Amino acid sequence: NAGVMQNPRHLVRRRGQEARLRCSPMKGHSHVYWYRQLPEEGLKFMVYLQKENIIDESGMPKERFSAEFPKEGPSILRIQQVVRGDSAAYFCASSPELAAYNEQFFGPGTRLTVL
Amino acid sequence: GQQLNQSPQSMFIQEGEDVSMNCTSSSIFNTWLWYKQDPGEGPVLLIALYKAGELTSNGRLTAQFGITRKDSFLNISASIPSDVGIYFCAGPTRTASKLTFGTGTRLQVTL
Numbered sequence: 001n002a003g004v005m006q007n008p009r010h011l012v013r014r015r016g017q018e019a020r021l022r023c024s025p026m027k028g029h030s031h032v033y034w035y036r037q038l039p040e041e042g043l044k045f046m047v048y049l050q051k052e053n054i055i056d057e058s059g060m061p062k063e064r065f066s067a068e069f070p071k072e073g074p075s076i077l078r079i080q081q082v083v084r085g086d087s088a089a090y091f092c093a094s095s096p097e098l099a100a101y102n103e104q105f106f107g108p109g110t111r112l113t114v115l
Numbered sequence: 116g117q118q119l120n121q122s123p124q125s126m127f128i129q130e131g132e133d134v135s136m137n138c139t140s141s142s143i144f145n146t147w148l149w150y151k152q153d154p155g156e157g158p159v160l161l162i163a164l165y166k167a168g169e170l171t172s173n174g175r176l177t178a179q180f181g182i183t184r185k186d187s188f189l190n191i192s193a194s195i196p197s198d199v200g201i202y203f204c205a206g207p208t209r210t211a212s213k214l215t216f217g218t219g220t221r222l223q224v225t226l
Binding site for chain 1: 119148150155156157158159160163203205212213214215216217218219
């Protein structure tokens with residue numbers, strides 16, 4: 001997972017606050033994916049973005065969650081009015097332009113704790 | 116939706132032993148990926164399989180893409196303490212926009 005950067009690594013928020021998670025993909029990668037992992041479970045897909053476009057957001061809750069990947073800068077996963085159930089590890093992955101073989105490379109994750 | 120079931124759920128083995136784990140799907144996959152996740156870290160890609168029947172090695176790791184395209188196997192030979200972690204299989208959806216992850220196999224290695 002060398003190269004995919006996520007920050008912060010740990011984030012604590014109180015119920016009702018906003019959480020902003022950042023992801024910088026590997027150099028040369030223009031596809032970004034966000035996944036959520038609850039304790040003792042596998043990763044669950046949330047959203048897939050290319051530069052300035054959301055391609056697939058089928059795994060992202062319709063309310064309170066949003067994602068963007070601007071032309072310049074990192075991808076942002078934003079959670080508004082957080083609730084305790086949002087506590088989880090959020091992982092970002094990236095793949096190169098020609099993702100013919102579906103290989104995604106993951107960052108170290110952001111662990112969100114909602115008090 | 117697609118589901119990937121991994122077995123065993125957890126394993127406790129002694130250093131030096133060989134390990135086998137598998138992943139089965141309710142539907143066909145055209146690619147199988149095996150990841151390892153250390154505590155507090157993101158998944159790291161170990162092996163990628165692209166063809167039914169394919170057998171691929173990466174050091175002490177060997178993985179196979181099942182003929183039916185509904186299963187895959189991962190073997191680790193001569194385990195060492197740093198093999199400890201959770202091993203996930205994963206496969207892309209038909210649209211290739213997202214990975215479905217398995218339930219994971221937690222490996223513990225004792226000296």
